[in-house]
Amino acid sequence: MSVSFMEGNEAIARGAVIAGCNFFAGYPITPATTIFNTMLKLLPPSGGICMQGEDEIASIGFCLGASMAGMKTMTATSGPGISLYSEQISFAIGSEIPIVIVDVQRLGPSTGSATLGADGDIQFLRWGNSGGLPVIVLSPTDITDCFLLTIHAFNLAEKFRCPVFIASNKEIGMTRESIDIRNLPLPEIKSRKTASQPTGFQPFAVHSDTGVPDFLPIGGSIPVRQTSSTHGPDGYITNDPKAIEINRTRLAGKLKAISTDHFFYEAYPEKDATTLLITYGVTARAARQAHREEKQSGRPFSLLILKTLWPVPQDLIQKYAKGMKRVVVVEMNLGQYVKEVECILPGIPVLFLGQMNGCLITPSQIKEFLNHG
Amino acid sequence: MVSLLNQNRPPAFCPGCTHEKIVQMLDRSFQNMGLAGNRIAIISDIGCSGLFDTFFHTHAFHGLHGRALTYATGIKMARPELTVIATMGDGGLGIGGAHLLAACRRNLDITLLILNNFNFGMTGGQFSATTPMDAVVESGFLNQLENPIDISEVARSAGAEYVVKCSGYQPDLDKELEKAIRFPGFSVVDICGICTGRYVQKNRLTPKKIETLVSNHNHTISSTPRKEYYSHYKELSKNQPPAENPIPISPVFKPLQPTRQEIVILGSAGQRILSAGEILCLAGLTAGLNVSQKNEYNITVLTGPSITELILSPDPIDYTGIDTPSIILALSSEGVERRKYLFTNTTPDTIIIHEQNVKIPSCNASVLSVDFKGKGIKPKEWALASLAVLAGMNKVISLDMLQKAIELRFKEPICSKSIHLIRNMV
Numbered sequence: 009m010s011v012s013f014m015e016g017n018e019a020i021a022r023g024a025v026i027a028g029c030n031f032f033a034g035y036p037i038t039p040a041t042t043i044f045n046t047m048l049k050l051l052p053p054s055g056g057i058c059m060q061g062e063d064e065i066a067s068i069g070f071c072l073g074a075s076m077a078g079m080k081t082m083t084a085t086s087g088p089g090i091s092l093y094s095e096q097i098s099f100a101i102g103s104e105i106p107i108v109i110v111d112v113q114r115l116g117p118s119t120g121s122a123t124l125g126a127d128g129d130i131q132f133l134r135w136g137n138s139g140g141l142p143v144i145v146l147s148p149t150d151i152t153d154c155f156l157l158t159i160h161a162f163n164l165a166e167k168f169r170c171p172v173f174i175a176s177n178k179e180i181g182m183t184r185e186s187i188d189i190r191n192l193p194l195p196e197i198k199s200r201k202t203a204s205q206p207t208g209f210q211p212f213a214v215h216s217d218t219g220v221p222d223f224l225p226i227g228g229s230i231p232v233r234q235t236s237s238t239h240g241p242d243g244y245i246t247n248d249p250k251a252i253e254i255n256r257t258r259l260a261g262k263l264k265a266i267s268t269d270h271f272f273y274e275a276y277p278e279k280d281a282t283t284l285l286i287t288y289g290v291t292a293r294a295a296r297q298a299h300r301e302e303k304q305s306g307r308p309f310s311l312l313i314l315k316t317l318w319p320v321p322q323d324l325i326q327k328y329a330k331g332m333k334r335v336v337v338v339e340m341n342l343g344q345y346v347k348e349v350e351c352i353l354p355g356i357p358v359l360f361l362g363q364m365n366g367c368l369i370t371p372s373q374i375k376e377f378l379n380h381g
Numbered sequence: 382m383v384s385l386l387n388q389n390r391p392p393a394f395c396p397g398c399t400h401e402k403i404v405q406m407l408d409r410s411f412q413n414m415g416l417a418g419n420r421i422a423i424i425s426d427i428g429c430s431g432l433f434d435t436f437f438h439t440h441a442f443h444g445l446h447g448r449a450l451t452y453a454t455g456i457k458m459a460r461p462e463l464t465v466i467a468t469m470g471d472g473g474l475g476i477g478g479a480h481l482l483a484a485c486r487r488n489l490d491i492t493l494l495i496l497n498n499f500n501f502g503m504t505g506g507q508f509s510a511t512t513p514m515d516a517v518v519e520s521g522f523l524n525q526l527e528n529p530i531d532i533s534e535v536a537r538s539a540g541a542e543y544v545v546k547c548s549g550y551q552p553d554l555d556k557e558l559e560k561a562i563r564f565p566g567f568s569v570v571d572i573c574g575i576c577t578g579r580y581v582q583k584n585r586l587t588p589k590k591i592e593t594l595v596s597n598h599n600h601t602i603s604s605t606p607r608k609e610y611y612s613h614y615k616e617l618s619k620n621q622p623p624a625e626n627p628i629p630i631s632p633v634f635k636p637l638q639p640t641r642q643e644i645v646i647l648g649s650a651g652q653r654i655l656s657a658g659e660i661l662c663l664a665g666l667t668a669g670l671n672v673s674q675k676n677e678y679n680i681t682v683l684t685g686p687s688i689t690e691l692i693l694s695p696d697p698i699d700y701t702g703i704d705t706p707s708i709i710l711a712l713s714s715e716g717v718e719r720r721k722y723l724f725t726n727t728t729p730d731t732i733i734i735h736e737q738n739v740k741i742p743s744c745n746a747s748v749l750s751v752d753f754k755g756k757g758i759k760p761k762e763w764a765l766a767s768l769a770v771l772a773g774m775n776k777v778i779s780l781d782m783l784q785k786a787i788e789l790r791f792k793e794p795i796c797s798k799s800i801h802l803i804r805n806m807v
Contacts, residue, residue, distance in 0.1 A: 009631065009632070009669075010629035010630055010631040011629070011630055011666055012627035012628060012629055012630065013627075013628075013630070013659070013662055013663060013666060013672065013674075014627055018627075022627075031455070031458070031459065033455070038680075049624045049625075050624045052614075052617075052618035052621045053618065053621045053622065053623045053624055054623075054624070055618070057458050057459070057614070059454075059458070061451070061483075062479050062480065062482070062483035063479055065448060065451065065480075066448075066450075066451045066454070066479070066480055066483065068451075069444070069448050069451025069452050069454070069455065069480075070451055070452075070454050070455035070458070071455060072444070072451075072452055072455060073424070073442065073451065073452035073453065073454060073455025073456040073457075073458075073459070074455035074456065074458060074459040075455070076442060076452075076456070077455065077456045077459035077460045078459065078460075079459045081455075095445050095448075096445065096448070099444060099445060122680065123677070123680070179675075179701065182675070182676070183673055183674065183675050183701055184659070184662065184672075184673065184674040184675075185671075185672065185673045185674075185698070186662075186665075186666055186670075186671050186672045186673075187627075189627060190629065225460075226422055226440045226442060226456055226460065226463075227422065227440060227456070227459070227460030227462070227463050228419070229419050230419065231418045231419050231438055231439050231440050231441070232440055232441075233434070233440075233441045233442075233443075234441065234442045234443065234444075235434075235441070235442075235443040235444075236443060236444045236445055237443060243441075244390070244435060245435075290701070293698075293699040293700050293701060294699065294700045294702075296699040296700075297699040297700045300699075367702075368700070368701070368702040370700065370702060370704065371699075371700050
């Protein structure tokens with residue numbers, strides 16, 4: 009065994025390159041900057057492109073152009089930058105442009121605190137687009153997750169042709185940890201499906217039950233159209249309500265193919281538990297410790313750590329909540345994901361523990377809440 | 382060559398709109414150049430200029446208002462062999478001004494056609510960045526308050542090396558477009574025209590007036606253009622050193638303690654606190670421990686406290702916070718001040734090593750005062766020296782672990798100097 013020592017952000021960058029990322033563009037922002045720094049070391053010497061945009065809007069715009077020209081692209085930012093990405097995120101969703109977007113969250117609102125952590129963007133990542141169509145959000149708990157989930161994020165972006173977010177946190181991104189990076193089992197690398205019959209190619213026509221159109225790159229032998237406007241299968245503006253509805257329904261439904269088998273999570277069910285604790289991100293680490301300590305003290309609770317936040321793994325949550333007297337959701341904000349959990353667990357009391365002061369939620373706070381909250 | 386116009390989608394502009402003439406001229410320039418549709422990408426954004434991509438049989442990318450140049454940049458970097466044309470209106474230029482400035486500075490081989498008709502046509506004739514102050518527009522009196530810009534002048538001062546101002550009515554516009562497309566760098570063609578649907582409803586603007594307007598401007602065409610961005614990028618990329626792989630560290634020592642150890646180093650900028658933290662973690666790795674490091678420092682990095690929080694543990698590290706450290710190394714007053722609360726939680730099992738001149742709050746810990754200054758050790762070496770003191774006590778790390786970490790981290794001559802320092806401390 010030989011391990012290495014690096015930041016979560018560096019692990020994301022290294023995971024991206026393993027996944028085939030060959031185009032990165034970003035704009036400096038704490039606490040995400042070290043992803044850009046690492047990509048700048050990794051990509052240019054190996055023939056890839058790494059650019060610093062004039063602002064966040066440009067950075068993600070570069071990525072969208074490059075992605076449609078066939079490259080695997082990633083950008084990274086924090087809350088203020090995600091806000092600026094918003095119009096381009098809507099574009100990527102509606103026009104099915106694969107891209108991985110890393111949000112190394114910092115304490116908001118607004119410019120907030122550059123060097124303090126939070127998980128305050130969780131609903132924003134889901135709903136910060138016009139049109140409200142679904143996205144995929146993965147949430148790492150530690151450096152190994154940063155590395156592996158980034159590879160999965162690229163695979164998902166390629167498979168479903170949509171933006172995939174990594175909801176990291178300053179407390180993961182800028183924390184250095186040991187990682188056995190050489191011996192981790194790597195997922196198979198996937199790429200978007202190329203149209204097999206270029207003749208008569210329509211950029212948004214769907215020929216399979218995946219609900220995802222085949223791809224041809226801008227710059228290839230067949231002229232290809234991309235548009236942010238409401239379009240039919242041919243990529244031209246349409247006003248036909250039927251065509252619009254078919255397309256919107258498809259976009260809303262295509263992520264349903266992410267079944268329970270494809271959600272990322274850790275579950276620690278306990279036989280005698282009456283409480284299920286649900287958490288994600290860096291808070292999962294305090295929860296793991298609390299889980300271990302309470303079990304040793306004879307007060308076991310079940311623990312579900314979600315690493316796929318969106319789409320909401322509804323069946324998974326319902327499965328582990330079944331028979332519980334209460335469910336406790338712990339997150340580093342003032343109550344965001346708990347709303348999703350409440351919606352899907354009618355009849356089970358759902359309690360909330362959270363804070364948004366730049367400090368980690370501690371194992372003691374969790375134990376205190378469970379025992380006296 | 383055949384026309385690249387899309388026969389199924391003829392131009393759909395208002396009667397008399399200059400844009401239609403420009404579409405025809407652009408097609409003619411493509412024909413003159415012998416370009417096939419699959420060798421061209423037309424990138425457009427919002428407004429009437431955003432319809433351009435639909436009228437051609439080429440690659441096309443239509444995006445958000447003012448952002449055409451951002452997509453064009455990504456496409457050109459991915460497919461440098463393509464002829465990339467971006468079309469933007471004067472409205473898009475206003476909202477996307479930063480992208481224009483950056484494109485001028487960057488000099489990537491894209492041709493920007495500005496379809497300048499002095500107002501927002503599609504939304505009803507509001508004023509844009511180029512609307513004259515005396516024009517009558519749908520923004521009421523507001524355009525009387527803002528000075529219009531001359532986009533050509535702005536592009537020139539931002540470093541664009543090919544800037545021409547044209548009339549959409551000039552008969553040799555196709556030749557002008559061809560020259561701009563052939564220019565090996567970023568080129569701007571500011572094409573002035575008439576918005577028949579909106580602007581000229583209340584303002585007098587004729588092809589003749591546009592001809593006068595355009596003739597007053599000098600063209601900028603560099604005869605010795607600077608390096609084009611993509612080829613320059615490739616040239617510089619080739620000289621970049623290959624990326625270093627993360628250093629693999631195999632365990633060669635046995636851990637000293639069987640339990641999780643939490644260490645906090647409190648110092649100031651310039652004391653190499655974060656480096657010392659890294660060394661301690663690397664030392665932990667040489668004994669097969671799991672390690673984590675969290676840092677805190679001012680955004681103005683050369684001043685203020687510098688703090689590093691370290692965990693070394695035989696078990697996987699879950700919670701990375703430190704509330705009751707086993708070791709505190711106190712090396713500056715402002716560092717101590719920032720983490721004062723840590724001292725209240727100390728017990729006799731806590732070890733504090735401090736420079737004897739750095740005052741610490743009264744506490745229950747076992748305190749070791751060290752006269753680093755008296756030993757002739759400079760403040761920037763105190764952090765490493767305090768690790769040596771810790772290793773000398775066989776707490777958390779051994780001296781061999783520390784030396785191994787230094788060897789992993791530093792090249793000569795710093796490596797030998799550092800080893801000399803720690804050996805002298807013990």
